[in-house]
Amino acid sequence: MLTLGTAVMAPDICAGVVAENPLTDMAKFSRFRDDGKLWIVEFGDTSGDAAALAAAAEWSPLHNLQPGRDYPATLIMACGNDQRVSPIHGRKMTAALQATGSRGPHLLLEKDGAGHGGAVTRDETAATRAEMLRFAAARTGLVWPKARAGG
Numbered sequence: 001m002l003t004l005g006t007a008v009m010a011p012d013i014c015a016g017v018v019a020e021n022p023l024t025d026m027a028k029f030s031r032f033r034d035d036g037k038l039w040i041v042e043f044g045d046t047s048g049d050a051a052a053l054a055a056a057a058e059w060s061p062l063h064n065l066q067p068g069r070d071y072p073a074t075l076i077m078a079c080g081n082d083q084r085v086s087p088i089h090g091r092k093m094t095a096a097l098q099a100t101g102s103r104g105p106h107l108l109l110e111k112d113g114a115g116h117g118g119a120v121t122r123d124e125t126a127a128t129r130a131e132m133l134r135f136a137a138a139r140t141g142l143v144w145p146k147a148r149a150g151g
Contacts (some may be wrong), residue, residue, distance in 0.1 A: 001023040001024065001025070003017055003018070003019045003022065004017065004019050004022050004024055004032055004061040004074075004076075004093060005059060005061045005064075005081070006062045006064070007061075007071060007072050007074065008061045008065055009064060011069065011070060011071045011072050014072040014137075015072060015073075015139045015140050016072050016073040016075070016135065016136060016139025016140065017073070017074045018074075018075045018077070018135060018136060019074070019075070019076050019077065019090075019093075020077045021077065021078060021079060021085040021089075021090070022061070022076060022085070022089055022090060022093065023087040023089055024060070024061045024062045024090070024092060024093040024136075025047050025060065025062045025063075025074065025084060025088075025089055025092055025093075026046070026059065026060035026062070027053055027056055027057060027060060027063060030149070036080050036132065045119070046076040047088065047139075050151045051070075061093060062089075062093055062096055064088060064093060065096050065097065065100055066100065066101050066102055067099070067101060067102060068100065069101060069104070070102050070103060071097055071102040071104070072139070073104050073105055073106070073135075073139050074094070074097055074104065074105075074107065075107050075109060075132065075135040076078045076090040076093055076094050076106075076107070076108050076109070076111045077090070077108075077110075077111075077132070078090030078091065078108065078109075078111070078134075079111045082086050084107070089109055090108055091108060091110070094106055094107065094108040104140070107135075109131060111124070111128070
């Protein structure tokens with residue numbers, strides 16, 4: 001939530017953003033999966049309270065997007081079987097970013113069947129981290145050194 005909130009509210013300070021399993025819809029978070037209800041203590045109950053809904057909308061990343069505003073390139077990572085943070089947050093945020101007309105790219109990398117940790121095996125973890133680093137390197141201008149022969 002903090003990473004995407006920063007990108008939405010101060011897009012000019014970010015070259016690119018990587019967000020793993022983010023909370024983005026703070027108006028409806030308690031409706032997504034059973035675990036969302038556990039956060040009411042922390043974030044407030046927005047389901048029936050207009051004042052709480054208005055307060056959450058002030059800092060909710062999804063609700064602060066503005067059409068026509070240029071947002072930094074974004075890689076949102078979600079897990080299809082995440083029991084803590086529903087992948088609907090990442091899906092909705094990616095779609096909303098794409099709909100703003102911002103040049104992006106705004107990408108969603110969703111791991112089907114993975115839980116909150118994002119991977120089941122070490123190889124999957126390495127592949128996911130490599131995707132994150134590749135995205136970040138492309139946005140920040142990092143040039144990968146050429147591989148040395150024999151090494």
